[in-house]
Amino acid sequence: MKLDPKIPSGPLQQKWERYRLEMKLVNPANKRKFDVIVVGSGLAGASAAASLAELGYNVKCFCFHDSPRRAHSIAAQGGINAAKNYQNDGDSIYRLFYDTIKGGDFRAREANVYRLAQVSVNIIDQCVAQGVPFAREYGGALANRSFGGAQVSRTFYARGQTGQQLLIGAYQALQRQVGLGRCQMLPMTEMLDLVVIDGQARGIVTRNLATGEIASHAADAVVLATGGYGNVFYLSTNAKTCNVTATFRAFKRGAAFANPCYTQIHPTCIPVSGDYQSKLTLMSESLRNDGRVWVPKSKEDTRPPNQIPEADRDYYLERKYPSYGNLAPRDIASRAAKEVCDEGRGVGPGGKGVYLDFAHAIGRLGEKEIRERYGNLFEMYERITGEDGYKTPMRIYPAVHYTMGGTWVDYNLMSTLDGLFVIGEANFSDHGANRLGASALMQGLADGYFVLPNTLGNYFASSKQSKISHSHSEFRKTEDEVKARLQRLLSIRGRRTVNSFHRELGKLMWDKCGMARNEKGLSEALQRIPALRQEFWENVNVLGEGGELNQSLEHAGRLADFLEFAELLCLDALTRAESCGGHFREEFQTEDGEALRSDERFAFVSAWEYQGPDTRPVLHKEPLVYEEVKMTQRSYK
Amino acid sequence: MNVTLRVWRQKNSKTPGRFVEYQAKNIIPDMSFLEMLDVVNEDLIARGEEPIAFDSDCREGICGKCSAVVNGVPHGGHRGTTVCQLHMRHFKDGDRIVIEPWRATAFPVIKDLVVDRSAFDRIIQASGFISVSTGQAPEANSISIPRVVAERAMDAAACIGCGACVAACKNASAMLFVAAKNAHLGLLPQGQAERYRRAFTLVKAMDEAGFGSCTNTNSCEAVCPKEISVEFIARLNRDYAVALLRGSGREAASSAD
Ligand SMILES: Cc1cc2nc3c(=O)[nH]c(=O)nc-3n(C[C@H](O)[C@H](O)[C@H](O)COP(=O)(O)OP(=O)(O)OC[C@H]3O[C@@H](n4cnc5c(N)ncnc54)[C@H](O)[C@@H]3O)c2cc1C
Numbered sequence A: 001m002k003l004d005p006k007i008p009s010g011p012l013q014q015k016w017e018r019y020r021l022e023m024k025l026v027n028p029a030n031k032r033k034f035d036v037i038v039v040g041s042g043l044a045g046a047s048a049a050a051s052l053a054e055l056g057y058n059v060k061c062f063c064f065h066d067s068p069r070r071a072h073s074i075a076a077q078g079g080i081n082a083a084k085n086y087q088n089d090g091d092s093i094y095r096l097f098y099d100t101i102k103g104g105d106f107r108a109r110e111a112n113v114y115r116l117a118q119v120s121v122n123i124i125d126q127c128v129a130q131g132v133p134f135a136r137e138y139g140g141a142l143a144n145r146s147f148g149g150a151q152v153s154r155t156f157y158a159r160g161q162t163g164q165q166l167l168i169g170a171y172q173a174l175q176r177q178v179g180l181g182r183c184q185m186l187p188m189t190e191m192l193d194l195v196v197i198d199g200q201a202r203g204i205v206t207r208n209l210a211t212g213e214i215a216s217h218a219a220d221a222v223v224l225a226t227g228g229y230g231n232v233f234y235l236s237t238n239a240k241t242c243n244v245t246a247t248f249r250a251f252k253r254g255a256a257f258a259n260p261c262y263t264q265i266h267p268t269c270i271p272v273s274g275d276y277q278s279k280l281t282l283m284s285e286s287l288r289n290d291g292r293v294w295v296p297k298s299k300e301d302t303r304p305p306n307q308i309p310e311a312d313r314d315y316y317l318e319r320k321y322p323s324y325g326n327l328a329p330r331d332i333a334s335r336a337a338k339e340v341c342d343e344g345r346g347v348g349p350g351g352k353g354v355y356l357d358f359a360h361a362i363g364r365l366g367e368k369e370i371r372e373r374y375g376n377l378f379e380m381y382e383r384i385t386g387e388d389g390y391k392t393p394m395r396i397y398p399a400v401h402y403t404m405g406g407t408w409v410d411y412n413l414m415s416t417l418d419g420l421f422v423i424g425e426a427n428f429s430d431h432g433a434n435r436l437g438a439s440a441l442m443q444g445l446a447d448g449y450f451v452l453p454n455t456l457g458n459y460f461a462s463s464k465q466s467k468i469s470h471s472h473s474e475f476r477k478t479e480d481e482v483k484a485r486l487q488r489l490l491s492i493r494g495r496r497t498v499n500s501f502h503r504e505l506g507k508l509m510w511d512k513c514g515m516a517r518n519e520k521g522l523s524e525a526l527q528r529i530p531a532l533r534q535e536f537w538e539n540v541n542v543l544g545e546g547g548e549l550n551q552s553l554e555h556a557g558r559l560a561d562f563l564e565f566a567e568l569l570c571l572d573a574l575t576r577a578e579s580c581g582g583h584f585r586e587e588f589q590t591e592d593g594e595a596l597r598s599d600e601r602f603a604f605v606s607a608w609e610y611q612g613p614d615t616r617p618v619l620h621k622e623p624l625v626y627e628e629v630k631m632t633q634r635s636y637k
Numbered sequence B: 001m002n003v004t005l006r007v008w009r010q011k012n013s014k015t016p017g018r019f020v021e022y023q024a025k026n027i028i029p030d031m032s033f034l035e036m037l038d039v040v041n042e043d044l045i046a047r048g049e050e051p052i053a054f055d056s057d058c059r060e061g062i063c064g065k066c067s068a069v070v071n072g073v074p075h076g077g078h079r080g081t082t083v084c085q086l087h088m089r090h091f092k093d094g095d096r097i098v099i100e101p102w103r104a105t106a107f108p109v110i111k112d113l114v115v116d117r118s119a120f121d122r123i124i125q126a127s128g129f130i131s132v133s134t135g136q137a138p139e140a141n142s143i144s145i146p147r148v149v150a151e152r153a154m155d156a157a158a159c160i161g162c163g164a165c166v167a168a169c170k171n172a173s174a175m176l177f178v179a180a181k182n183a184h185l186g187l188l189p190q191g192q193a194e195r196y197r198r199a200f201t202l203v204k205a206m207d208e209a210g211f212g213s214c215t216n217t218n219s220c221e222a223v224c225p226k227e228i229s230v231e232f233i234a235r236l237n238r239d240y241a242v243a244l245l246r247g248s249g250r251e252a253a254s255s256a257d
């Protein structure tokens, strides 16, 4: 396998423009001769499917949800970044680029990130034109807020429902194409495998979740926009059904998987309250604009928060990172919270929490203003915890939130498999070892609206695809494999539920491969995962039939993939003997406990190639060459 | 605490359903309603019985996937709360809780509590959008929108498409859903060009999808987890009337695009 990132030549600032000029185009009349499969209807998938259908391609879009509008993107709260510099506070494309590279701890590809910053401005234009009701100033101009890892105010938002509004915009654009007959939408249809013919991705095999029907779909290119794999930890802020199946199936069919160990733990989530817990809820990072994070100075201090005087409080983020304060990047804020809790100064049940306090902001701005800014978040907090965040500080704790790793893609967003493109959270491309807040929405829409529609055309115009139909024998073969696997899951009839296995896997991953990792723990996880996997295949109990809606069967299939993928994640974490961004190896830290990178040994992207069942995958390295910025030790002090 | 559940079980759309009683034991008040159902399901599987199929995904009240009528009220009757955000602290030890799917002709049951809501997608396909393709947008701040207008549009745009409004309506009308979309897009300057045509086409698509008509009982507003106001229905009626007057209806009906 050869990793060629295909970065265009020329100065960083001109790469994308020049490359677009050089691209080959598909003649408008010919576009409808190309069939494109888009799997996923989140921000990345919906924006791509809509834009490709508008261009005239023959698009089929799939999602396992009952409607494309329910993709996990809907849950994004805080906002979307763009280098508009509407606040006149010194922002620019270059600054957004630099913040993103630095935020990613110098583990992202320069050219991709620069392009992302460039198209960020078009995204806002597009969304406004579609009717996304972004927050406004009284004068009618667009409003902005600040997010972690930046000293400028460049985040656009729609109350605490930015993802919802952006997704509704993309969903409506997609539905318009469906109504016009230019795109076929197949909801409740889950991709269970990728079909590769003569080295090219040529289609997928799906299961209709309502009827159980297994079907094949052929195309000239396949696009995966299937989101992240955070649920390998069981508890995360992701929606319950988020999973790794599509990209992991692609991995098994030859698409290299990059940087699986780069996982993001979000600092501001509602703490776990019991064993029955089914998911964790994020409190948007935007809260850190006005909320101050603290714990008592002394671990013996058990007074209620309102009775602890200022002098006995430790605003540890402000103390340790005076220039960024409460807006330190996520990885740093999360580890700092873990540190104070490990010292025994955590608050709430089990000592696994820190305060997020709005008393000062309410004093400064009034409760009304805070209510206007974050009302729905406060309501959500109260609904879940039964506590009133206006009166008593919220309690928060870090939780798994986002995955920077994903399918390896080149500058064209094509994987190592010819004809397989991967966009949105599913790919590894732009966030390096840590994603900054409000940048995932930006990346998903950049990929879908502005990058893929260009690069896919170039692919069609410059390579040869023979026409293949879904009656090709490779489709039959893959269908048979898919059916056999489902049948196997249904026939075990063991003694444990799917959920109990998922919970156990999640706990193992959180303990051994969570916020802090070390060689011993990772080696132990690598021993225990195969054993758990074996037990799963012998002892899981999936009731019901395959020919109708069967939620346990769906879950079992996804978990089976997580049980293999978890091993890849731990292997990557073990191999990367350095700390960077969200990947913190306890053995590699500076004297004051910050992540210690090793640029000499690890300035590369890890891309893993599948070698067959129970065989160690092979590591390929894409060196990270920085032409524009200098790699420095990240400092937010 | 312990509660008794009466749950609607239905194998598929073709088989008739019935209520089955289950005991939910050792329920902790901090559990969400769906976590309580998770626990019941784990129990059922252990006993070799098929778990209750129910919809959920984000469990944060935003994706609109969860849908259950609890004691006769869609989402359980707590102001501004989806059933995934309903917590067991609102119930008492010994309570009997009846759980049913959304019931409407346009939302056929797929299994147990899971219904098919694709009719909503078909309404949006008809005209729930602003016709602008990628790349056609002007600079964002060239469109100035007063804050109050943007906020009002956002109030309508907050709809999560869950269908509780339909489930609550004795006519199974989708009027609140349609009105919210009509107001979201029709309040904004970007949405003016297609405003009346959109109103006309949305209502037509709603009728075709098999939803009933609105007789202003306002039960939709009462159960809407996003507290979307019935005032938007009045707005839709006005836009629709203008469409008829201007003949936009005819234009809409005859043009495919
Ligand atoms: C609670 C929360 C808040 C967030 N807030 C922010 C924020 O404020 N700003 C920000 O920038 N980012 C935020 N993020 C991150 C951001 O929301 C996600 O990274 C982003 O939305 C992912 O979009 P996507 O299109 O790549 O994938 P998704 O939205 O996850 O969509 C995946 C799609 O793929 C489909 N799919 C998956 N697998 C299959 C399969 N096998 N077969 C068929 N279909 C399949 C699904 O049905 C779905 O349609 C947040 C994330 C969370 C969890």
Ligand code: FES
Pocket (backbone or CB within 6 Å): B055, B056, B057, B058, B059, B060, B061, B062, B063, B064, B065, B066, B082, B083, B084, B085
């Ligand atoms: S599960 Fe998403 S709104 Fe209830």
